[in-house]
Amino acid sequence: MSALSFTAMQRREWRLLLHDPWLFSLITWIPMALGVFLWSIFAQGIARDLPIGVVDLDKSQVSRSIIRTYDASPALQVIKGFADISQGVAELRAGTIYALVLLPENLDKNTTLGSTPEVTAFVNSQFLLIGKVVNSALLQAQSTFTVKVEVKKNLFSGQSVMDAALSSSLPIGTQTTPLFNINTNYAQFLVSAILPALWQILTVALTVLSFAADKRRLGLQVWLADGPVKAVTAKCITLIVVAFCQGALFLSAMYIWLGWPMHGAWSILLSALFLTSVASVSAASLLFLATRDAARGLSLAAAYAAPGLAFMGVTFPVSDMTLPARIWRSLIPISHYIEIQLSQVNYGAPFVTTIPQFKALLYFIVPLLLSLVLAKVVASPRKVAGEVV
Amino acid sequence: MNWWDICKKELKAIFKNPAILLTVFGGVIFYSFLYPLPYSEQIPRELKVVVVNLDNSQMSRTLERMVDATPQVQLVARAHSLAEAQSDFVLKKLAGILVIPENFYLDLLQNKRPTLSFAGDASYFLVYGTVLEGMASAGQTLAAQVKVTRMVMSGQSMVLAAEQYSAIKLNIFSAFNETLGYVNYVIPAIFILILHHTLLMGAGILGGGQNEELATGTVDCYWLKAPVWKLLCVRTVIFMTIYWLLCMYYFGFVFEFYSIPHLADFHQLNLFILPFLLSTSFLGILLGLLLPRRELATLLVLLSSMPMVFASGFVWPTSAVPGGITQIIQLIPVIPAINGFLRLNQMGAAFGDILSLWNQLWLCAGLYGSLCCLLLWNKKRKFQ
Numbered sequence: 001m002s003a004l005s006f007t008a009m010q011r012r013e014w015r016l017l018l019h020d021p022w023l024f025s026l027i028t029w030i031p032m033a034l035g036v037f038l039w040s041i042f043a044q045g046i047a048r049d050l051p052i053g054v055v056d057l058d059k060s061q062v063s064r065s066i067i068r069t070y071d072a073s074p075a076l077q078v079i080k081g082f083a084d085i086s087q088g089v090a091e092l093r094a095g096t097i098y099a100l101v102l103l104p105e106n107l108d109k110n111t112t113l114g115s116t117p118e119v120t121a122f123v124n125s126q127f128l129l130i131g132k133v134v135n136s137a138l139l140q141a142q143s144t145f146t147v148k149v150e151v152k153k154n155l156f157s158g159q160s161v162m163d164a165a166l167s168s169s170l171p172i173g174t175q176t177t178p179l180f181n182i183n184t185n186y187a188q189f190l191v192s193a194i195l196p197a198l199w200q201i202l203t204v205a206l207t208v209l210s211f212a213a214d215k216r217r218l219g220l221q222v223w224l225a226d227g228p229v230k231a232v233t234a235k236c237i238t239l240i241v242v243a244f245c246q247g248a249l250f251l252s253a254m255y256i257w258l259g260w261p262m263h264g265a266w267s268i269l270l271s272a273l274f275l276t277s278v279a280s281v282s283a284a285s286l287l288f289l290a291t292r293d294a295a296r297g298l299s300l301a302a303a304y305a306a307p308g309l310a311f312m313g314v315t316f317p318v319s320d321m322t323l324p325a326r327i328w329r330s331l332i333p334i335s336h337y338i339e340i341q342l343s344q345v346n347y348g349a350p351f352v353t354t355i356p357q358f359k360a361l362l363y364f365i366v367p368l369l370l371s372l373v374l375a376k377v378v379a380s381p382r383k384v385a386g387e388v389v
Numbered sequence: 390m391n392w393w394d395i396c397k398k399e400l401k402a403i404f405k406n407p408a409i410l411l412t413v414f415g416g417v418i419f420y421s422f423l424y425p426l427p428y429s430e431q432i433p434r435e436l437k438v439v440v441v442n443l444d445n446s447q448m449s450r451t452l453e454r455m456v457d458a459t460p461q462v463q464l465v466a467r468a469h470s471l472a473e474a475q476s477d478f479v480l481k482k483l484a485g486i487l488v489i490p491e492n493f494y495l496d497l498l499q500n501k502r503p504t505l506s507f508a509g510d511a512s513y514f515l516v517y518g519t520v521l522e523g524m525a526s527a528g529q530t531l532a533a534q535v536k537v538t539r540m541v542m543s544g545q546s547m548v549l550a551a552e553q554y555s556a557i558k559l560n561i562f563s564a565f566n567e568t569l570g571y572v573n574y575v576i577p578a579i580f581i582l583i584l585h586h587t588l589l590m591g592a593g594i595l596g597g598g599q600n601e602e603l604a605t606g607t608v609d610c611y612w613l614k615a616p617v618w619k620l621l622c623v624r625t626v627i628f629m630t631i632y633w634l635l636c637m638y639y640f641g642f643v644f645e646f647y648s649i650p651h652l653a654d655f656h657q658l659n660l661f662i663l664p665f666l667l668s669t670s671f672l673g674i675l676l677g678l679l680l681p682r683r684e685l686a687t688l689l690v691l692l693s694s695m696p697m698v699f700a701s702g703f704v705w706p707t708s709a710v711p712g713g714i715t716q717i718i719q720l721i722p723v724i725p726a727i728n729g730f731l732r733l734n735q736m737g738a739a740f741g742d743i744l745s746l747w748n749q750l751w752l753c754a755g756l757y758g759s760l761c762c763l764l765l766w767n768k769k770r771k772f773q
Contacts, residue, residue: 022685034692037714041699044709051708066557092564094742095732098706100564111557118558125563126735128574130706132518135561142559149557171497171539172532173504176521178511179478179486189514190699198695205688212684294684295408295594302590302691303419309695310427316571317484317516320433325426346512347479 004226009234013210017242020213026206027242031199035250038194045185047133049077053097055088056081060108062149066119069145070101075137092124099123099134111149180346188260192345193314193338195250200280200334203243204305205298207284210239212294220292224379232289232375236281236368243277255345264344268351272340272358279333279364280305286367289374304332312338336360390615395623398611402595403627408683413591417635420583421643424576429647431570433519435463436484441474442467446494452505452531456487461523478510485509485520497535515571565736566650573649577735578703578727580639581665585723586690588632588666589673592624593686596677603772604681613772617765621674621758628670636662640734652737660740661729664750668722671757678764693721701727720756725749 004012017023052070056063071078080097082088088100102120110117121138125131151166214223214235224231248270255262262269287304288297309315311329321329329335336357343349403409438456442449457464466481468474474486488506490496496503505528509520566573602608612620640658644651653661676686699705700714701724707715718724729746732738740747 022688026688030692034696037696038699041696041705041710041714043711047706047709049708050706090739090742093732093736093738095728095736095738107557116558118560121559121561122564123561124565124736125567125569126565126574126731127703127706128566128569128571129514129704131563131566131569136518138561139559142557146557166502171500171502171535172528173502174525174528175504175506176525177506177508178517179508180510180512189512190705192512194695194699201691201695205691209684209688216682293408294682295598295687296411298684298687298691299408299412299416299590302687303416303423306691306694307420307424310424310575313427314513315515316428317433317436317513319436320430321427322429325429328423328426342512343479346510349479353480 004230006230006234009226009231010238013235013238016210016213017238023206023209023213026202026209027246031202031246031250034198034202035195035253038198039191042191045188046075047130048074050075050099050130050134050137051079051097052076052099052101052134052138053080053082053088053091054078054101054103055083055085056103057105058103058107062108062111063103066103066107066142066145069141070138073137073141075133076141089122092122095124097124098127098130099138101138114153189314192254192260192341193312194309195254196247196334196338196341197309197312199243199247199250200276200308200332201302201305202246203239203277203280204284204287204301206242207236207239207281208288208294208297208301210235211285211288212297215292215294220378224375228375228379229372232285232372236278236285239281240274240277243281244274247273247277260345262345263348264346265348265351268354269341269344272337272344272354272361275358275361275364276333276337278368279361282364282366282368282371283333285371286374289371289378292378308332308334311335314338314342330360333361333364390611390619392619392623395611395615395619396627399620399623399627402599402612403591403631406595406598408594408598409591412594412687413587413631413635416587416590417583417638421580421639424579424583425572425647428571428575431568431572433515434460436461436516436520436523437465437481438462438485438487438520438524439466439468439474439477439481439483440464441469441471441486441488443491444489444493448494448497448531449489452489452493452527455527455530456524459523459527461519461526484513484516485524487524572647573735576647576649577644577731578701579698580643581727581730582694582697582701582723584632584636584639585665585669585726586694588628588669589676589690590687591631592628592670592673593676593680593690594683595624596674597680597683597686599677600681601683610772613769617762617769621761621765624674625667625670628673629666632666632670633662636666651734653734657733657740661733661743661747661750664747664754665722665726665729668750668754668757669726671754671761672722674761675757675764678761678768697721697723700724703727703731719749720753722750722753725753 017027054067054070056067067078070076080091082091085102091097092100100122104117104119107117119142123131123135123138147166214220251269251273254260283304284301287300291297291300311325311332312335313321313329318326318329340354340357343354440453440456442453453464456462462485465483466477468477471488477483478486486508490503490505493503507521507524509517511517563569599610599612603610603613640651676689680686697718700710700718725746729743732743733740
């Protein structure tokens with residue numbers, strides 16, 4: 001039997017990707033469909049009109065005016081007024097409202113008398129992110145209302161200048177600037193991290209399934225017969241090219257097609273993407289060759305890649321992760337990649353600052369070398385003889 | 390074939406299959422430790438912030454100390470200009486910038502309302518919120534002190550002034566997850582997803598593997614010889630028993646271990662677990678009947694995990710998600726299950742409040758159960 005040349009092996013890999021219906025779907029419409037699905041969840045970008053409820057025990061002009069201020073907040077919508085607290089709490093527990101505001105009796109009277117009545121709000125923080133949005137919207141609405149009341153009071157009590165009246169009700173003004181994500185748009189914040197995590201899952205799954213397809217069609221022994229190192233390298237190169245192109249498409253969808261701001265150098269970003277493709281493919285090929293079984297390999301790959309997003313440090317900061325979490329995190333290529341992506345996209349950091357992440361990505365050549373060794377072991381006839389004996 | 394024969398063969402098919410054991414037991418136990426790992430600190434604390442103090446008065450230094458004293462932030466650097474602060478921010482990977490303007494103290498004395506500027510990296514939502522919370526709370530405390538001082542100077546008694554510095558006070562309490570912990574937020578929902586997904590994978594691997602065996606025709610296909618309803622009953626009961634134990638492990642041991650609050654009463658919890666496991670088992674068996682190979686179930690379920698997490702409504706409000714998406718996914722048991730368990734166990738809802746979700750799970754169970762019967766019956770007919 002004449003040995004297959006390296007180019008012939010690569011042609012074989014491409015044929016496999018194009019002719020196996022599952023692999024073909026995995027490199028064409030599945031990534032697109034998942035990407036569009038995830039993007040469209042967050043497409044609205046900013047949470048609006050989150051339902052809240054009020055218990056108005058005062059039913060005065062002041063209490064109605066406070067309710068209107070809440071309702072006017074773009075993030076909130078007062079959908080229900082309850083006659084007593086227990087009804088409101090039941091709705092809060094049932095999740096139909098995200099917050100319950102309690103306006104006490106004599107609110108109007110105490111405000112006029114100047115004895116600082118207290119309004120109480122219960123915010124559902126089981127849904128942490130939504131809860132925070134509701135919380136800050138309530139605070140903002142309340143301070144708008146309070147300043148309005150106090151300025152009026154100050155003007156009445158003889159401060160004739162509007163500025164001075166405002167200043168004595170609010171002695172220090174504050175201005176907050178969200179850096180790098182000016183609209184505090186969640187679509188950009190989450191989707192720009194979700195898509196890379198999804199891409200890594202796809203790459204890892206594709207790699208395992210591609211090995212599994214060869215095992216199914218030819219058997220590993222036969223497939224590796226023409227040179228295990230050559231065969232595995234040919235496969236990995238093909239998969240790296242596919243993964244890189246997929247990743248580049250995701251990036252261009254976000255930063256070119258959707259036009260999200262990108263301040264860094266594409267050359268650095270794409271190099272990072274390339275190294276991450278190599279790292280993901282090499283980690284996945286090690287997982288398959290260690291188990292040499294499609295189902296077990298894919299289960300391990302799932303355990304490895306699926307929690308990627310949690311460890312990326314985008315949802316929860318890396319600085320507050322414990323040591324074991326940081327160790328596991330450093331074993332996942334995408335967590336190094338995302339740091340490069342964020343620093344490039346957000347503030348175009350110079351290459352020097354991203355060197356540690358690039359170095360970390362280079363270490364992932366080790367699983368590739370290990371999988372070459374494993375491939376040699378699997379292919380060697382000695383092992384077969386050993387098994388027979 | 391009698392019940393006992395089917396039972397023995399099913400148990401053997403499940404417990405002698407390393408891929409199923411790895412996915413079901415390995416997956417559930419591994420994830421129960423891995424997933425909470427990054428969040429074990431619960432809330433971000435002492436985030437690093439740079440200050441640009443253009444005022445340098447005693448008042449501004451008091452403010453600096455107040456900011457530093459908040460649990461949320463920690464001042465780690467001092468810059469002389471905004472440009473310097475920005476480069477520090479990028480190079481040292483800081484979380485925020487606080488700018489105290491020139492003449493801050495003077496303006497405050499002259500009743501001119503100086504403006505403090507806070508900036509945070511808004512691409513990290515949690516970090517941004519925490520930094521702003523810390524800086525704003527220090528700013529507010531200082532503002533309140535100034536106001537009280539002014540009121541005292543204009544003749545009010547200290548006690549009254551301290552009470553009356555604001556016209557109406559708003560007290561915000563966190564209902565449920567009171568500590569705003571990240572483990573308490575993510576883990577209860579993710580665990581439902583893990584139970585659901587590993588169950589789908591397990592049942593899918595079993596069915597897909599048996600389809601492979603059928604295609605090669607080498608192994609005894611007991612599952613096509615047994616009566617359809619008996620096989621379905623046995624398989625469902627076995628998976629439900631395994632997963633009931635795993636549910637108890639999660640809701641009992643793991644919740645205790647991470648001190649996650651749990652409010653549901655044991656009977657009500659089980660009442661909700663029942664249709665959850667039933668519908669999920671049926672969907673898993675259905676996947677197994679449809680897919681020609683073992684690993685494809687794992688693939689499909691793996692790919693669906695992120696879309697399910699983000700569309701389920703616990704991260705991002707359902708009202709902000711396009712209607713089409715929220716409606717399609719209602720047929721997947723994990724969506725009503727996440728919403729139901731969160732309400733029942735984390736938020737202490739009455740069972741009546743989640744009755745519609747409970748019914749939805751039974752509906753899913755009915756749908757997938759009958760599809761399983763139909764498909765299995767059809768396969769059996771072809772086989773004979």
